[in-house]
Amino acid sequence: MKQQFEVWRSDVEQVIISKVDEFRFLGYDRATADDVWDCVLYQLRKKQEFIHLNSFVNEILTLKPHIFMNWLTIRAYQDPTDWFAEFD
DSSP, X not given: OHHHHHHHTTTTHHHHHHHHHHHHHTTOTTOOHHHHHHHHHHHTTTOOSOOOHHHHHHHHHTOOHHXXXXXXXXXXXXXXXXXXXXXX
């Protein structure tokens, strides 16, 4: 299923950029295209059926800021980076 989405990445790039612009307009200045892409793929990870391109675009366009921020928070907790290593 991942390969199907990777093929569409260039086709939906403008939609992703539009979503990033929307988040930045709402004050989420650190939103990136890669983060939006990864978040949408994370949201779709449990769907078993085939997803058409128009449904995939709809998933991107209807991504809510609170879902995006929750995903970023979860990802930050799962990241093995030692944030305090530079203070040693």
